[in-house]
Amino acid sequence: MSEQKNRIVDIIVEGLSDTASGHLLGRDRDIALRDLAAENSFQPAGDDQGPYKLKLAIEENRLVFRATNSLGTELPMLVLSLKPYARLIKDYFLIVRSYDEALRDGKPSRIEAIDMGRRGLHNEGAELLKDRLSGKIEMDFDTARRLFTLICVLHDGKIHVMR
Numbered sequence: 001m002s003e004q005k006n007r008i009v010d011i012i013v014e015g016l017s018d019t020a021s022g023h024l025l026g027r028d029r030d031i032a033l034r035d036l037a038a039e040n041s042f043q044p045a046g047d048d049q050g051p052y053k054l055k056l057a058i059e060e061n062r063l064v065f066r067a068t069n070s071l072g073t074e075l076p077m078l079v080l081s082l083k084p085y086a087r088l089i090k091d092y093f094l095i096v097r098s099y100d101e102a103l104r105d106g107k108p109s110r111i112e113a114i115d116m117g118r119r120g121l122h123n124e125g126a127e128l129l130k131d132r133l134s135g136k137i138e139m140d141f142d143t144a145r146r147l148f149t150l151i152c153v154l155h156d157g158k159i160h161v162m163r
Contacts, residue, residue, distance in 0.1 A: 005050040005070075006043040008036060008143075013150050014057035024099045025153050032149040041140040044075050056147070058082065058154050065137070078136055085151065088125045092152045095121065122148055 011033070042052055049069035057064045063085075065078040082089070095118045102110040125148035126141055133139070139147075 004041075005048065007040050007051045008042045008054045009051040010053040011036060012053075012055045013154065014055065015154050024096045028149050029153045032146040032153075036143065036146045040143040040146070041138075042143055043138045044069075045136050045138070047073075047075055049073065056150060056154070058151075063151060067137075078133070080132055082151075084128060084132065085125065088121060088128070088148075089152055089155060091121055092118070092125075093155070125149075125151070 013033075042054070043050070044052065044067055047069055049071050051070055052075075053068045055064075055066040057066075059079075061082050063080040063082055065080075067075040069075060095114055099111065099114045099118070102114055122145050126145035129144045129148050129151075130139065130141065133144075
């Protein structure tokens with residue numbers, strides 16, 4: 001793991017489901033957390049004391065970012081409305097349902113098409129997240145994409161920690 005300052009080194013995602021890892025939700029969750037642990041770019045505005053610990057949660061239908069820098073200082077909490085993500089999250093769960101059905105039906109070509117749609121949806125979500133956090137938290141596209149994945153799967157449950 002890089003010692004780069006502008007990165008997340010620890011993330012707690014409150015309410016993240018323990019969905020079985022074979023399920024698309026579980027697989028997406030596990031891949032997003034693994035990839036974030038391996039590589040990410042995360043820079044809160046006005047703070048250069050990274051790396052950062054991040055706590056991500058949904059509270060009262062709002063997305064909440066709580067970050068702490070390497071000195072242990074809590075940075076200002078960021079709260080975003082989830083309304084702009086509603087369609088994307090709804091579409092994500094439709095894709096998950098379609099994926100599960102395609103797996104049961106044993107249709108590889110349908111699974112491939114669903115995966116392409118899922119990638120496009122995640123790309124759109126990543127762009128929206130980057131835009132909405134612009135001037136507050138700077139991150140690269142891949143980090144935004146992985147965080148968007150976690151936002152989607154947050155709608156399914158409990159707690160998970162990446163260390």
